[in-house]
Amino acid sequence: MNTIIVPREWRRVAEEIKHGAKTGIILGRTDSGKSTLCKYLIQTWTASRVRVGYVDSDLGQSTIGFPTTVSLKIYDTPHHPRNDANPPYLQFVGNTAPDGFLVQTLHAVKMMADKSRQQGAEITLIDTAGFIDGPVARILKQHKIEMLRPQWILALQAGDEMEHLLKGYEKMGWQVIRLTCSEHVAARSQAERQKYRTEKYKAYFKHARLTDCSLHRVVFPSCILGTGERIDPSVLPNKLCIHAPNRPYLEKCGNELLIIADAADALIPVSPLKESFGVASVILIERDGLKDLLVGLNDDNNCTWDLAPSLIPTLLPAN
Structure with missing residues (x-):
């Protein structure tokens, strides 16, 4: 946080919604600073002894989890990058974008939000992907909000790029707080975003081994x-x-x-x-x-194990 100049309104909102809010969802276009805002809120609230659950639902550019998953981490102390390694809870979706995986994405977010409350989080933050344009994005965001029923929606905008969503939410009775994007958030190219995913894959599978499974x-x-x-x-x-x-x-x-x-x-x-x-x-x-298919292995409670899933070219019988 020392390297980022936090807008004054971020500080005001952090204090305003700290008490009485149980669930909040962060909306914004790609590179609007959603994850940065979440980190700031986590640091601010945990410094005041508030337990925070952070649900990262950005399938392609996940901050705490692995691409293709929705992840959850519980914070009792101020956020530190090293705390992002090996999140304790994962839910495998199977794609780096929600297109064609709307049901799986919604299911994963609901499971992680429920798990956050079960782990005693006083506030659960839902960080979303920068998928805001078009009918599919509207459907996904609307059902996510209806499902989670957050006390507030935090919207990061550079201009009015999300008003097609926000005005509708307000008419339906949801509390929307509009915030300006931090001027110090750096935009990343598509190539940089792909490189980020590749590095995440390499780090996750660094110690993976092949195994046969009947x-x-x-x-x-x-x-x-x-x-x-x-x-x-x-x-x-x-x-x-x-x-x-x-x-x-x-x-x-x-x-x-x-x-x-x-x-x-x-x-x-x-x-x-x-x-x-x-x-x-x-x-x-x-x-x-x-062959070489990425899979998620779930436990008896249907939560994805946090381990390096094997690449399983021999899962199927030869004949």
């Missing part, structure tokens, strides 16, 4: 993989033969038939397969798309 020891919540009846392709009649470089992996579960083949352009007799197995859909996954 397909039937894990659960894939959004896929039938490992939950159905495996089918040996060698016993299929000629009219159901799947022409691919290597034998495909087949599994039937309920009304679906899963096929994992070496190439997406493998010749699949979809209609005969549906008729023969009595399924409504045939799902084809290219095996190469499952």
Whole structure:
């Protein structure tokens, strides 16, 4: 904080909302200073013996966590960069942007906000991504606010770039506090942001090791993989033969038939397969798309373990 000139209004707001607020959400465009504001608030409040939970939901430029995750850290003492290593709570989303992952992102934020309260945080700060333009951004932000029901919304603006969101929130009864961006926040190029993610990946996987895991020891919540009846392709009649470089992996579960083949352009007799197995859909996954795949491993409470997940090219059976 000694290297940043904090705007006077930041100091005023920190004192104003310190008492009585339980949850707050920070909105702003990319490079508006959201994370800087959060660090300032954490330092200010913990110096007054307020326990603060910091939920970092910026999937691509996470401050305390790992790209593709929503993370939580509880602060009892003033913020220090070294405290950002190995956040105690993570929730894997699986992408560096919320596009196409809205449900997963909302679920992860809710889990981390609930965990913050369970850990005794008096104030929970939700730091968001700079995703504010377009209908998808509006949907994500609106449902996040409805879900968290914060006592206040802190909006960092250089001009009026978020008024299309803020005026609507105010009409719905939410308390919005507008703040100007710090003049000392440095903008980063797309290349710099990509480099930041790469460095995060390298640091996280520095001591990672390869490991084999049986397909039937894990659960894939959004896929039938490992939950159905495996089918040996060698016993299929000629009219159901799947022409691919290597034998495909087949599994039937309920009304679906899963096929994992070496190439997406493998010749699949979809209609005969549906008729023969009595399924409504045939799902084809290219095996190469499952190699070097980043995954999150969750515990019994569905929280992601904070460990370096293995790159698992041998997770699937060879045949």
